[in-house]
Structure formats: C-alpha cells, structure tokens
Amino acid sequence: MNPELISFYSHLIIAFCLAAAAFYGIKWLADSELNGQKWVFWSLASRILRRPLLTLPWVMFVLYSAHYWPGIEWSGINETLLLFQKLILTIYPAWLIWEISLNVDRVLDAMGGRWRKRLSPSVIARSVQLIIVVATFLSIAQVFGYSLSTLLAFGGIGGIILGLAAKDWLANFFGGLMLMLDRPFTEGDWIRSPDRSIEGHVEKVGWRLTKIRTFDRRPIYVPNSIFTGIVVENATRMRNRRMIEHFSLRYEDIGKMSRILSRIDDLIQQIPEVDNREPHYAVFIRYDDSALLCQVRVHITRTDRVGFLKAQESILLLVAAVVDEEGASFAYPTRRILSDGSIT
Numbered sequence: 520m521n522p523e524l525i526s527f528y529s530h531l532i533i534a535f536c537l538a539a540a541a542f543y544g545i546k547w548l549a550d551s552e553l554n555g556q557k558w559v560f561w562s563l564a565s566r567i568l569r570r571p572l573l574t575l576p577w578v579m580f581v582l583y584s585a586h587y588w589p590g591i592e593w594s595g596i597n598e599t600l601l602l603f604q605k606l607i608l609t610i611y612p613a614w615l616i617w618e619i620s621l622n623v624d625r626v627l628d629a630m631g632g633r634w635r636k637r638l639s640p641s642v643i644a645r646s647v648q649l650i651i652v653v654a655t656f657l658s659i660a661q662v663f664g665y666s667l668s669t670l671l672a673f674g675g676i677g678g679i680i681l682g683l684a685a686k687d688w689l690a691n692f693f694g695g696l697m698l699m700l701d702r703p704f705t706e707g708d709w710i711r712s713p714d715r716s717i718e719g720h721v722e723k724v725g726w727r728l729t730k731i732r733t734f735d736r737r738p739i740y741v742p743n744s745i746f747t748g749i750v751v752e753n754a755t756r757m758r759n760r761r762m763i764e765h766f767s768l769r770y771e772d773i774g775k776m777s778r779i780l781s782r783i784d785d786l787i788q789q790i791p792e793v794d795n796r797e798p799h800y801a802v803f804i805r806y807d808d809s810a811l812l813c814q815v816r817v818h819i820t821r822t823d824r825v826g827f828l829k830a831q832e833s834i835l836l837l838v839a840a841v842v843d844e845e846g847a848s849f850a851y852p853t854r855r856i857l858s859d860g861s862i863t
Contacts, residue, residue, distance in 0.1 A: 535580060620647040703746070706721050719739070728742060761819075780802060783815060
C-alpha cells in the first residue's frame with residue numbers, strides 16, 4: 520500500500536478519535552449539573568451553545584480530512600474546498616453569536632439582576648441579530664469575489680428605492696426600535712392609551728408590530744409607528760393605586776362624626792397594604808340633602824386588580840365596623856311628610 524495513504528489513514532483515525540472525544544466531552548459537560556460559582560458561566564455557555572459546540576469537532580474533522588486528502592492539491596476540488604472552508608469560517612462565528620443573541624435574557628440573569636434592569640434583552644438581541652445578518656451577508660459576498668465598495672454603493676441606491684417603496688414598513692421598524700430603546704413598556708406590562716382603544720398586557724414587541732392581549736383574552740396587533748404619536752399609560756409601573764370612597768352618615772350622628780373619622784384614619788394606617796408615605800385621610804366634605812357626606816382616601820401598594828380589590832374590601836369593611844361600634848348608622852335618602860300633606 521502507498522505509504523502516503525497509510526500516513527493519511529493513520530492521521531484520519533487519530534483525528535476521528537479526537538473529534539469523538541471532544542464531541543462526547545462537550546455533550547457530557549452540557550448535560551451535567553456543575554456546582555460552584557466558577558462553573559456558572561461555563562454551564563450557561565454549554566447549554567446556550569450546545570448545537571454549535573457539538574457540531575464543531577465534526578466540522579473540524581471533515582475540513583482536516585478533505586484538506587489533507589492525498590493529491591487534492593493537484594485537483595480542481597481544492598478550489599471548491601478552500602471556498603467551502605472560507606464560508607465555514609464566516610458562517611460558524613455568526614452562528615455562535617446568533618445562538619447567544621437568542622438567550623440574552625439568560626446571560627443577563629447570570630450576570631446579576633442589576634444588569635437585567637439596566638439593559639433590555641430584546642434590544643440587545645435584535646440589534647445583534649441585525650448586525651450579524653448584515654455582516655454575514657457582506658462577508659459571504661466578499662468570499663465570492665464581490666467588491667465591498669460596490670456592494671455599499673449598490674446598497675445606498677437600493678436603500679433609497681426601498682425607503683420610498685416601504686415607507687410604512689420603515690416607520691414601523693424605527694418605531695419598534697424606539698420602543699426597545701426608550702422602553703415605555705416591556706413584555707408583560709399592562710398598558711392603556713387614552714388616545715386609542717388600546718388596553719391589555721403586552722405579549723410581544725416585534726420590529727413591526729406589538730402584540731397586546733386584551734382582558735377578554737383577544738389579541739390585538741398594533742403597528743409600532745402608532746406608539747410614536749399617542750399617549751401610553753403603563754399601569755404596571757405604578758408604585759401604588761389610589762382609593763377614594765364616599766360614605767354618608769345620618770344628621771343625628773353629627774356629634775359622633777369627628778371620633779368616627781379619627782378612628783378610621785388611625786386604623787387604615789395599620790393595614791399592611793396601605794402606603795403610609797402617601798397622603799391619606801378620612802374627612803367630612805359636605806352637607807348633603809339627607810346625609811353628612813364623608814370621604815376616605817388612601818393609596819394601596821397592591822397594583823394588581825385582584826390584590827387592590829381585596830385591600831379595598833378590607834378598608835370598606837373597617838369603615839362599616841367603626842360606624843357600627845360608635846353607635847352610628849349610614850344614611851339613606853329620606854323624605855319627611857308634614858301634617859299638612861306637603862313633602863320635604
């Protein structure tokens with residue numbers, strides 16, 4: 520047998536064994552639960568980059584085998600192989616970065632909560648993906664022999680034509696970019712617009728559309744350009760919710776009213792859901808036709824609807840209990856009939 524072939528097959532077997540060892544080693548690390556702070560980022564990287572890392576040993580094996588195949592340097596296949604090798608070296612790093620961009624939220628979680636508050640995962644992911652697509656396209660074009668300056672010049676002319684033809688699409692695209700940078704709301708927030716009939720929870724902020732799920736569970740899709748010209752209220756970011764309720768006492772309870780209101784104001788401060796940093800009161804505000812109109816105002820820390828209503832219920836029941844304990848009663852609309860038959 521040709522000594523050159525014997526040497527090639529020997530190297531081929533060694534390269535195959537190394538590729539298999541690397542493949543199963545990476546697979547074992549990716550599937551293992553590694554403990555300790557020093558393994559946190561490696562475990563995260565191995566999970567996020569599982570497919571590219573498992574593919575890498577076999578890609579290297581194929582390239583090595585093809586590159587060192589006996590006599591290939593004198594054949595026409597060598598040119599194709601070199602072109603293929605350049606494409607792999609261009610696409611593979613882009614694949615690695617793309618996989619990371621799909622898991623930006625997990626990377627930020629591993630880096631600490633403060634990073635997730637400062638940075639928007641969707642902004643980072645989509646910006647990186649846009650850069651990857653453009654850079655990879657230009658790199659592949661250069662591999663095939665196209666001039667970068669020609670491509671950029673053509674891209675400038677094409678960009679003008681595209682801008683005129685896709686004006687609305689570009690408006691939505693840049694509207695989505697502004698939403699991701701300014702972050703007036705994020706996915707999961709409850710928003711409403713007083714300018715438009717838009718209210719619900721944000722499910723997804725895309726490049727062109729924002730998907731909102733209304734409270735009756737119907738999805739609505741809003742073009743991003745709409746948000747650049749309307750007022751948006753983000754209810755999720757409220758520190759608290761204000762509660763203002765009225766109740767009426769009888770005129771015959773006017774002597775007890777001061778103590779009733781004082782007790783209510785003192786007791787509502789002891790409710791855990793009440794935000795005592797905000798103004799709160801229980802006051803008499805007006806002489807009504809058949810009652811003494813009083814008002815209670817507090818701020819409740821529970822901003823979700825169910826939690827807010829539960830806290831409001833406890834305050835209303837507290838008011839009723841205090842009125843009852845003080846021997847007073849709530850007033851009802853009344854009429855008095857005089858002896859001469861007239862009604863007041």
